[in-house]
Amino acid sequence: GIVGGQIGLGAGIAFADKYRGEDHVTLCFMGDGAIRQGMLHETFNMAMTWKLPVVFIIENNNYAMGTSVERTSNVHDLSTLGESYDMPGLGVNGMRCEDVHEAIAMACAHVRDGKGPYLLDIKTYRYKGHSMSDPQKYRTKEEVEEYKKQDPIESVRATLLKEKWANEAELERIDADVKKEVEAAVKFAEESPMATEDALYKHVYAEKNYPFEKD
Numbered sequence: 318g319i320v321g322g323q324i325g326l327g328a329g330i331a332f333a334d335k336y337r338g339e340d341h342v343t344l345c346f347m348g349d350g351a352i353r354q355g356m357l358h359e360t361f362n363m364a365m366t367w368k369l370p371v372v373f374i375i376e377n378n379n380y381a382m383g384t385s386v387e388r389t390s391n392v393h394d395l396s397t398l399g400e401s402y403d404m405p406g407l408g409v410n411g412m413r414c415e416d417v418h419e420a421i422a423m424a425c426a427h428v429r430d431g432k433g434p435y436l437l438d439i440k441t442y443r444y445k446g447h448s449m450s451d452p453q454k455y456r457t458k459e460e461v462e463e464y465k466k467q468d469p470i471e472s473v474r475a476t477l478l479k480e481k482w483a484n485e486a487e488l489e490r491i492d493a494d495v496k497k498e499v500e501a502a503v504k505f506a507e508e509s510p511m512a513t514e515d516a517l518y519k520h521v522y523a524e525k526n527y528p529f530e531k532d
Contacts, residue, residue: 321347321354324373326359331371331434342425343371351376352395361434365402368433372424373399376439377411382447383455396438404434411441412467442467 334341351357352375362369375395379386386393396406398516405427409420417439442464446453455459456495477483 321351321356323347324351324354324356324360326370327373328364330506331364332367335367335370335502341370341430342428343369344374345371346374346376346423348381348478349375349377349379349386349395351375352398353389355426357398358401361399361402361404361436365399365404365463365486368431371434372421372428373404373434373435374421377440378443379440380443380447380455383451383453385455396436396439398438399436400433404436406436406438411439412464412469412472412475413526414469495501 324347328341331343331345332340334343335425343346345356349517361373363369365374377395381389386395394408396408399406407420407424410416420437420439424437427435442461444465446462447449474488476486477488
């Protein structure tokens, strides 16, 4: 797909919700690589002008595919990208689930108050390459290991045990259940027949009962 293409689509969904008078908030996700697309600024301007109910969320791993934000943008604090349009923003530690939860709840409350869009720059990290062919020469192994020490899943696990909200046996059971679910999904995909040509035209335009197919 087109990098950043979902930004305009997200605002479009928010526009439709506002037009119909529905009490919805659209969460529009993008990577830090998408911030350099013109679509972002056009959408920010229109979304603020119309006070659309949308929260724009940057999943900022700092490298996009393989080039750091510092090398590709004069603005390093991505939470400020909406300031030209009076869009408020906030930088969030994406390695802490609690911080992310609180930030999204706050941003949604802002939007529901009719104040228009909100921008969240959620700073996170990916441990592996962008693809199988990514040699990851743009960062050191030491950097990756340092971020692994902040792993949000391990952090939540430690909190659950410390506060005695769960024990080891319960967490191990959850892990086992999730692995079974993933394995079942992979098995279903591998054993399912290939899509037929008519599938190319599914979900391209609004269909009956869209977006829910009752049959």
